[in-house]
Amino acid sequence: MLRHRLAAFFEPRSLCVVADTELAVFTQVPAYLRSATDLLPLPDDPALAQQQLSQWTMTPGRDLAVICVRSGLLAAVLQQMAVAPPRALLLLPGQVVDQAPQDTRDLIQAWCQEHSVMLLGPRAFGIYRPHLNLNLSLAQMQPRAGRIAVISQSRMLLRSIIDWAEDVNLGLSAAVSLGEVTDVDLPELVEYLATDPRTDSIALYLDKLTSGRELISALRAASSVKPVIVLRAGRSDAELSGSDAVLDAALRRAGAIRVNYFVELFAAIKAMSYARRPRGGKIAMLANGRASAQLVQDAIPAESSMLMATLTQGTVKCLSEIFGVSTLVDNPVIPYVPLTPDALIEGLRCLIADSQVDAVMVILAPDEFCDMPKVVEALAAFAPGASKPIVTCLLGEAKMRPLRRLLDQTGMPAFRTPETALSAVLSLTSYHYNQQLLQQTRYVHSGQRPAELEQARAILEAAGREGGDQLSREQCIALLECFHPDVHWERDEEDEHFSTQDDVPSVMIRVSRDPIFGPWIWFGEGGHLVRFSASDRGVDLPPLNLNLAGKLIERSRVWRQELQSYVEPQILRKLQGLLETISEMVSELPAIESVELDPIVLGYRDLHIHEINIRLDVSTPVAIPQKTGFSHMAIYPYPTHLVQSRVFADGSPWVLRPIRPEDADALQDFIRGLSEKSRYMRFVSMMRELTPKMLTRYTYVDYHRELALVATTQIPNPANRGLPQEIIIGLAHYLRNADGVGAEYALVISDEWQKRGLGRSLMDALILAARQQQLSYLEGVVLSSNRPMLHLMTSLGFINEEDAEDPSMRRVWLPLNLEEQG
Incomplete structure (x- = not known):
């Protein structure tokens, strides 16, 4: 290896x-x-x-x-x-x-x-590797070994984090600050720690940003397998490159957790060290005082992914029986009787069993009428084994500090103030929300009209020959029409119905370009005097699909404050579709500098666009982005250009395409359906299915750095009246090696679809893509007894060598000579 x-x-x-x-x-x-x-x-x-x-x-x-x-x-x-x-x-x-x-x-x-x-x-501050007892720094302290890695662009901040971790009994797997880096960069450090078996989560402090694509690529790869927490200073510093709101959007799409303050970083690190993480954002609170629970509720940001859970009637009844009829059980749950260890644990069991609850926050203040040490001891014994996260806040200092330490020692996050406890819960719910965004891809569905890309590029080329950077209204409309938007075009002077009624709602969509992260999209209130607010979360990066567009609308200030109460579902769907269309346009046309659709009037059945402005970057040629690796964007889109409809020699149709996150179930079925011999030939083990981590690794692919291709076909589905069902019949993928210049490939074909040329087709496509990503070589290991695979590889030009460490294996590798591509 x-x-x-x-x-x-x-x-x-x-x-x-x-x-x-x-x-x-x-x-x-x-x-x-x-x-x-x-x-x-x-x-x-x-x-x-x-x-x-x-x-x-x-x-x-x-x-x-x-x-x-x-x-x-x-x-x-x-x-x-x-x-x-x-x-x-x-x-x-x-x-x-x-x-x-x-x-x-x-x-x-x-x-x-x-x-x-x-x-x-x-x-540089240096490097800590506590499990190796390795301290390569000026500091004399040696942090205890744990599962959290810390990367910092400030050595003094890193020293503070290490000191705090020692105080709260939190172990680290690694600690490193970059200093004035000239060779080893931030994305590579994130990438390394993403694959480090000693690290379960990564905390990252940054100030200056340089490479948006490489950073987001590394963060997406890391956060797909372990939590990444990011703190950035200089939110109001104009000298720092890149908009802070755009960084927020980029981190959301990367699946990372953004915290705003130093104290929130500590809270998030503690929360993420907990083994359980919520599967949603609905929270239940249990407190022994109403005021402390109210403080938490008051501090919940309106735009956060955290919601107060609506308890089921069964839970309300259960809690009333446990704590008495005088208990407030409307969430937060406030018992007005002194807590006992048994009552607290029974109440927690009841809340955890509620399907509407994703996590529980317990808030306890000193109470002279109960045995608080016994209560906390019971909590410390119960919480680590609970099926849902339990975050605690023990208010107070002299009596409560030792009890917080007791909880910390069990691996359960305990906090001293409602605000820090809330920060911890927000980090947990943000992680779940952002992971959902991370798993989204945008691709053209069957039945969708493909964009007229050649016509769109011709419009831009014609505008370029005219010498200006601003498209005329006619050119703007013609360009957007190439992507088939579901809108009506209006002129104010011709549309008095919409222009004269103040109560008709309007919105706007704007696209700008960030120097670090490329194009970004803002959805907000319509009107010429509307200015962008850095706190508006109605911001995202392309590419968008309908789901991501819907999340963008729901996060926006105009939706939360005005539109959500009366916009009809069909208009919401059309807004989602328009955002997806705009996203596709700026993804496919790198020369676009900015786009503005304002106002977009929300009619009863349709979207009415009054004004559209598109500006070009005259220094950017009208290029095909697939050939440049979508270098103008921070997130590499789903490689639709690799989707191919093919037929076998007998005329049976099949599709070759890049894998998508939603293929997880189909891929697991594919692996389970392999014969024992095929599974052994591929995995050199008798495993019957992929582990959750393997399934994530194969189906979530950063198309900027690696690739997984599947062959699919349609079969009748007996469970759904015989309607066609897509199944996977072959998989070929490569993952970059640790040297960063080569990749290890793997190939597996369903037993009943072998000997049809499927393996060769998949490998040909994989080799071509590896060359386009400028890899130097592909390599793999094949059992010496797997003669069909060895024959296929050598016929493709792979070199067949002995494996120096295992005589039962062969190393096959292919040098990718870029000069031979012409």
Whole structure:
């Protein structure tokens, strides 16, 4: 198995440390590294340090070198290391302030490029790997081992997080700050920790943003398998690149959790360390005081994904029997009798059993009429095994702090204020909401009219020849009509009915371009004087499907404050369709700089557009985005261009297409339907079905970095009156290797559909796509006894080699010579 290149930083097999200050690693070298570590502590005197350096020779082949010296010594250290450069270099800040930091950056960058060395720094905090007892930083503290990784663009903030984690008994799997990164970037760190088996969730602090596509791609891949929590400073700093509202939208679509304040970051980290996560946003509260519950309710943001659950009549009756008829059971649940351990647990069981409840918040204040330690002990014993999340808030300090620690030690999140407890619950519900957005794809359904793309590009080319960046009204309408919108075009002077009635609602759709994340879409109130508010969540990134468009409308301020009470369902569906159409247009036409449809008047049956304006970026050529990898967008759309209708030799139809998240059930049925021999040949095991993580990994694909293709056909479905049902009959996919330049492929064909050329068709399409993504090679491992697969691979040009580690396997690989593509 190939080793990820960042493993040299996070799991070094050998180490060299050169420092003129005392580092923890000098006295705490991990046991597994003691025989493979060079330590060179240097004296404070620069002349003596130079003399010692001149007599030192670095051992060749070291994975990682750590340097922490004053700037005047750096050149001498690098000169000695040049004889045997390490694979990676971590540059910590020296104790003496660097008076020429740019010179230091230039020196270290040039040296690392000359010697092909990965660089983390300068001025990096360093790296913690607690499970390895590895502390490569200036700090002397060693956090306890856990399952949360922290990445920070601020080393001082990272130190604060580590200190806080120690106080609340929270373990970390890794901690790293980037410093002034010149080689190792943020997306690659996220990607590495996404595959780290020691990490269950990732906390990320960022300020400056550079690569929108790479960052969102890495976050989408990571958050599909583990929670990612993001805090960003500088929301009001105009010097920082990229709109904060657009970053919000990008993180939602990436499945990540955005928090706004430092205290919320801590709350989210604690919440995500909990094993249970809700399957929805409906919350029940149980409190021993009305005021504390009201404080939480008052703080729930109107636009949040969290809702107060409506308890069923059975639950109301159950709670009344447990706590007495005087109990308030309308959610929040407020018992007016002193709590007992048994009553609390029975009440929680009742709430958890309610189908309308996704999570429970317990809010307890000190009460002299109950034995609070016994109550909390019962809660600590019950909550970790509950089938739904339970988040607690224990108000108070002197008496309640030890009880919070008791809950923390059981792995159950406990908070000291209603506000922090609410932040924790909001992070849990946001995670569920954003995961639903993450799983959405947009593709053309059968029966939909495909867009007239050639005609649309011809309109833009004609406008470009005219020399302006603003399309005329006629050109705007003609361009949008190429995508078949379900709208009516109006002119104000010709449509007095809509232009003169103030009570007729109107909305607008605007598209702008962000320097980091590309085109973004805003749905809001119609009218020429309407200005964008950074707090409006009616913002999203293309591509949109109908579901995503509906979520966008529901999040918008105009929907929540005005439209939701009276807009008819058919008009809502048409608004969703129009947003999907606009999204498709800006996805397929990279030259579009901005779009404005305002006002869009909501009629009884139709949408009436009065004005449309489209502006072009004259510096962007009219290009086919598939050929440029949709480089103008942060999210790579579903590759519709790879969908192909085909027939077998006997005339039977089948479809080759990229996989979609909603294929999960069909893929599981496909795997279950394989013979034991086929499953063994593919997975080298007798597994009968895919694990949930494997199912997610195969069906959720970041099309920017990898690909999974399925072959499907239609069969009669007896359970649905014999109507056609799509089934999967073949799967081919590749996942990028740890080296980032190659990929490992896999191919499996349903038993009854073998020997029809299906495997060759899938592999031909996979190889072509790998070349288009500029991969250097494809490789796979095949059982030596699987002669049909080996024959297919060699006929496709793959090289068949022995597997050095396992003689029962063969390694087959194909170099992808990009020059041969013409």
